[in-house]
Amino acid sequence: MTLAEENYLKAIFHLELETEGEISTNAIAESMDTKPSSVTDMVQKLAEKKMLIYKRYKGAQLTATGRKVAANVIRKHRLWEVFLVEKLNFHWDEVHEIAEQLEHIQSEELITRLDIFLGSPDFDPHGDPIPDKHGVLKATEKKLLAELEKNQQGICVGVKESSAEFLQYLDKKNISIGTKISVIGKEFFDGSMIIQVEEDRFFISHKISENLYVQTT
Amino acid sequence: MTLAEENYLKAIFHLELETEGEISTNAIAESMDTKPSSVTDMVQKLAEKKMLIYKRYKGAQLTATGRKVAANVIRKHRLWEVFLVEKLNFHWDEVHEIAEQLEHIQSEELITRLDIFLGSPDFDPHGDPIPDKHGVLKATEKKLLAELEKNQQGICVGVKESSAEFLQYLDKKNISIGTKISVIGKEFFDGSMIIQVEEDRFFISHKISENLYVQTT
C-alpha cells in the first residue's frame, strides 16, 4: 500500500460511516480535496487490488480487506495522537497534521509496542475511538449525550424533547444534526458538562444533555 | 525538501565525513544503491536549490545550507532511534529501518519536544552522536579507545604501540584501520571494556584500549 492508496482507503472508510451503500466519486473527491478524475483513476487501481468493489458510474464500497487496511491506518493515526498529547505535551488541536504523516510509517511491531507504551488507550485525544489490532471499531450506538463520559464524543443525530425553546437553545449554541460534540468535562454530582462544539467550549446542564441524542462510533 | 532529496543530502553528508573534496557521482550511486545517471539528475536538481555545489564530471560538495539540512535529518533519525530503544524497548539492531522512515516526518516542533522528552541525548543507541538543533556535529576527534565511555563508538585509525604481538592480537579480533568499535560496557576500577566489533562482542583489558586510536565523529 502506498501513501496515496492508504489515504484513499481511509477517506472512503470515514465516508462509509456516514453513508449507506456505495460512495460516489464526487464525495470522495470532495473529502480529499482532489478532482473526480483522479478519484476514478485511484478507485480503479484499488479495485484491482481487491481493496474495494467498484462499479462504473455507481461508486465504491470497501471489501473486508480494504476496511481492515483503512482501520489500521486510523488506528495508527489515533495512537500517534495519544502519544503526541500524552507524552510530548502537544495540545489536542495541534496534532492532526503530524499524525497524518506518522500514520503511514510501516511497521507492525512499532504499533504493537507503541500501543503497549501508551497503555492500550481506547480513545484518542479528540474522543474518537481507536480501532483494535484486528481493525474492529466499537459498533456505532445512538445514546443520550448525558451517557457520554469525559473525552468521549458523538455526532448529534436528534433530540428527545423538541420544544421550540429547546431547539432555539441548540440553534444559539450552533448545535444541529451532524454537529460533533466532545465532552471536555463532566461533573459527577449534577451531571452537568463542559462540551466542545466546533471551536467553542461551554457549560451545559443535565437537562440539556439528557434530551440530545448522539451517535458514537 | 522531498523524501528523495533528503536521502541524497544525507548520503552525501556521510560520504563527506570519509572523503576529502568533491564526492563522485559513482560513490553516491553506490552508497544509495542506485544508478549513476539517477544521481546526476538529482545532484543537478539539488545544485539548483543551492543545497550543494556541482561541477560536471567533478562531483558534488554540500553548501552550508545543504549540510544543515542533512544534519537535521540525521538528528531526527538518531533521536527516533533513542525513542525506539529507550521507550519502546526495541533492540538497538532492529531500529534502523523504522528510523529511516521516521526521519522524514516534517515538524520542527515535534523534534524539539521529542528531544526534551528523551532528555536531550548526545548519542544514539549505536553510539553515534546526535547533531544539535543547529546541525552541528561535535568535531571529529582522534582519541584512545580507553577514553571512550559506555555507548560511545569510534573508528579505528591507528595504534600507539605497534609490536607484532599487538597487531596479531588485533588481527585475530578482526580489528583493522576503519573498523568500527562500540563500547558496550566499561569497568570503572580497572578500565577494562566489553566492545563490539561487527557482530562480535568481547572483553578487552585496559592495556589494549590505551594503545588503540579511534576517531570519534
Place this chain on the structure above:
DNA sequence: TTATTATTTTAGACAAAACTAAAATTATAT
C-alpha cells in the same frame, strides 16, 4: 601520445499520482 578503460552525462522511457478538457452516462425538470 595514443589507445583503452572507467566514469559521467545525456537522451529517451516509464510508473505513480495528479491535473485539464472533452466525452459519456445518469439524474432531474419541465
Place this chain on the structure above:
DNA sequence: ATATAATTTTAGTTTTGTCTAAAATAATAA
C-alpha cells in the same frame, strides 16, 4: 419523454524520481 444539468469517465499532460542505452569526458596504460 425529452432537454438540461449534474456526475463520472476517458484521453491526454505534467511532475517526480527512476531506469537503460548511448555519447561524452577523464583517467590509465602501453
